[in-house]
Amino acid sequence: MSYLDLVQPTAGDRLAVRALKATARFLEDRIRLVSLVDFLASKPVPHDLNWAYTLGSVCLFLLANQIVTGVLLALYYRPAISEAYESVRHIEEEVTCGWLVRQLHAWGANLMILALCFHMARVLWYGSYKKPREINWLIGVGLLLATLTFGFTGYLLPWDQLSYWASKVGTEIPGALPVIGSVLVKVMRGGEEITGATVGRFYTLHTLVLPGIVLGLVFLHLAIMRYHGITALPGKEHSRKVPFFPHHVMKDAISIYLTLAVLYVLVVVSPWKLHEKADALVTPEGVKPEWYFLWMYQFIKYFPQQIGFMSGKVVGIVLSSGVFGLLALAPVLDFGEGRLIQQRKLFMSLALAVLLGVLSLTVLGYICERDISLLGTTIHFDIKGFPEKVTGK
Amino acid sequence: MNRVGTESGALEDVSVSAADAGGGLPRRCMLLRLAAALQAATAAALGLPVVRFLLAPLRSRVAASEWQRLTASADVPLGATIALKYRIPEAEGYRQSAADTGTVWVARRPGRLDAFSAVCTHLGCNVAWEPARNVFACPCHGGLFSAAGQVVGGPPPRPLTQLEIKEEGGAIWVRSKGNRV
Ligand code: HEM
Numbered sequence: 243m244s245y246l247d248l249v250q251p252t253a254g255d256r257l258a259v260r261a262l263k264a265t266a267r268f269l270e271d272r273i274r275l276v277s278l279v280d281f282l283a284s285k286p287v288p289h290d291l292n293w294a295y296t297l298g299s300v301c302l303f304l305l306a307n308q309i310v311t312g313v314l315l316a317l318y319y320r321p322a323i324s325e326a327y328e329s330v331r332h333i334e335e336e337v338t339c340g341w342l343v344r345q346l347h348a349w350g351a352n353l354m355i356l357a358l359c360f361h362m363a364r365v366l367w368y369g370s371y372k373k374p375r376e377i378n379w380l381i382g383v384g385l386l387l388a389t390l391t392f393g394f395t396g397y398l399l400p401w402d403q404l405s406y407w408a409s410k411v412g413t414e415i416p417g418a419l420p421v422i423g424s425v426l427v428k429v430m431r432g433g434e435e436i437t438g439a440t441v442g443r444f445y446t447l448h449t450l451v452l453p454g455i456v457l458g459l460v461f462l463h464l465a466i467m468r469y470h471g472i473t474a475l476p477g478k479e480h481s482r483k484v485p486f487f488p489h490h491v492m493k494d495a496i497s498i499y500l501t502l503a504v505l506y507v508l509v510v511v512s513p514w515k516l517h518e519k520a521d522a523l524v525t526p527e528g529v530k531p532e533w534y535f536l537w538m539y540q541f542i543k544y545f546p547q548q549i550g551f552m553s554g555k556v557v558g559i560v561l562s563s564g565v566f567g568l569l570a571l572a573p574v575l576d577f578g579e580g581r582l583i584q585q586r587k588l589f590m591s592l593a594l595a596v597l598l599g600v601l602s603l604t605v606l607g608y609i610c611e612r613d614i615s616l617l618g619t620t621i622h623f624d625i626k627g628f629p630e631k632v633t634g635k
Numbered sequence: 636m637n638r639v640g641t642e643s644g645a646l647e648d649v650s651v652s653a654a655d656a657g658g659g660l661p662r663r664c665m666l667l668r669l670a671a672a673l674q675a676a677t678a679a680a681l682g683l684p685v686v687r688f689l690l691a692p693l694r695s696r697v698a699a700s701e702w703q704r705l706t707a708s709a710d711v712p713l714g715a716t717i718a719l720k721y722r723i724p725e726a727e728g729y730r731q732s733a734a735d736t737g738t739v740w741v742a743r744r745p746g747r748l749d750a751f752s753a754v755c756t757h758l759g760c761n762v763a764w765e766p767a768r769n770v771f772a773c774p775c776h777g778g779l780f781s782a783a784g785q786v787v788g789g790p791p792p793r794p795l796t797q798l799e800i801k802e803e804g805g806a807i808w809v810r811s812k813g814n815r816v
Binding site: 250251255310314317318320325328329331332333336337338339340342343499502 | 664668677681684685687688689690691694728729730
């Protein structure tokens with residue numbers, strides 16, 4: 243007899259169970275809620291799904307965090323250039339728990355993009371976008387683009403020096419495109435310059451338009467995923483099935499708890515700084531976009547002014563945007579039926595090459611125009627990320 | 636709970652799986668209680684800052700204000716009851732605004748000088764002095780206050796709120812007593 247046998251259901255437990263059953267019956271009789279929950283919970287999933295399959299749930303959790311903290315921030319944030327910075331400062335310094343809410347939103351945004359990349363990588367790695375799941379993959383690419391736009395529009399809102407100048411450079415880039423370039427810049431900025439009109443636009447996109455789009459897409463994404471069922475591990479299509487609840491839910495929950503821990507540690511250990519208030523007259527040193535745009539920003543730098551009859555910048559912009567095109571086309575480019583890596587050697591090599599390219603450009607974008615010290619030696623990297631000056635101890 | 640590998644289409648047979656789980660095995664009973672406690676603790680830890688953030692306005696008290704110069708003493712002759720604006724310090728998001736949002740009725744009677752907040756103690760509309768009837772009348776629900784601020788008719792539960800008032804250097808000064816007026 244183990245000590246667990248000593249634990250008997252108490253009268254309280256029985257009462258709780260009775261109350262739960264009664265509530266469930268009430269809801270079932272009226273809106274069939276129990277059937278619905280049962281339907282969702284009992285979906286058979288392969289028993290050997292690994293931890294990478296929990297990344298979608300991690301994205302979902304981080305999205306929920308963004309919504310809750312975003313709604314709270316909106317209570318005090320003022321989308322006008324005379325007030326935006328002051329209102330963020332007020333949230334950060336005066337409102338009870340305001341710093342926590344702001345930091346959860348800022349770090350949550352970064353983790354969400356990271357989690358999306360990993361989630362996407364797992365779908366790519368297992369070839370889970372193959373027939374019949376191509377459309378859900380496209381919805382996923384839409385979610386990625388919408389989330390990146392969330393990041394871009396949100397970055398301007400605190401109206402500090404970095405956010406102002408990064409948004410200025412970011413909205414300037416499409417200006418190089420022929421014909422539509424200048425129109426695009428004006429539409430994005432709501433005028434020639436980054437002004438209160440820009441803040442208004444970005445705020446509306448960030449708090450009204452994008453949430454609508456993302457929630458709609460996520461609903462479709464999950465509904466279609468539930469409809470198709472999750473893909474098995476490649477080559478293990480016939481492995482034993484278990485119900486989604488509680489087996490996979492348990493795994494999801496563990497990943498989410500881990501994410502929560504990472505999120506809170508980052509918030510406390512390395513909070514996002516609010517810099518000086520934006521000043522259109524003084525450009526600070528080292529203006530760079532957020533890390534997830536660094537690769538594009540860096541890529542464009544390597545093109546000469548003019549390539550034949552075209553501007554080098556335009557070639558750079560088109561080529562780097564092409565990465566998203568490739569991503570969207572993955573189910574077409576990777577057309578074979580097999581999902582095992584050895585059946586997709588060509589495509590996986592291409593994917594790996596693009597991934598390495600993006601990663602190296604990100605690193606170059608990070609180190610460029612910076613002094614990096616390692617073991618007593620300081621190296622300055624120039625605008626293209628090449629080491630320039632080496633100074634000893 | 637052990638419908639391993641089946642699509643649950645059991646619409647007729649309503650199996651209340653979540654509820655059933657607590658009843659039977661002691662081990663499950665124990666684990667369920669542990670899991671529920673863990674979830675509740677997490678929810679509380681995550682929810683507490685949210686609640687505190689939402690309740691932040693409760694912590695910002697309107698402090699007793701500074702003495703404010705309202706007008707020259709000569710502007711309020713004996714027997715007069717006139718309305719004047721005064722500043723109410725107010726936290727408006729990040730901004731400490733001190734707009735002239737308050738109305739105060741200053742009344743000079745033989746031997747006394749009173750300052751009444753115009754805010755009706757019923758539901759907060761502004762009362763107006765009616766010399767013909769010698770009352771402060773509220774336009775919203777017909778509350779009536781005497782010249783001394785006492786309720787003489789209608790629904791108001793309390794007399795008009797008084798502000799501290801003094802005359803110094805030929806001018807009239809008021810100060811609110813701290814709570815909202
Ligand atoms: C807000 C963003 C997103 C959320 C909340 C989300 C959520 C989920 C969840 C919960 C799953 C099932 C479990 C899992 O595979 O982890 C899933 C599957 C899937 N996701 Fe996402 N996802 C998001 C973005 C994306 C992106 C950016 C892509 C790719 C471009 C993508 C492509 C897919 C595909 C194709 C599946 C089906 C995989 C299969 O059946 O094995 N999702 N998603």
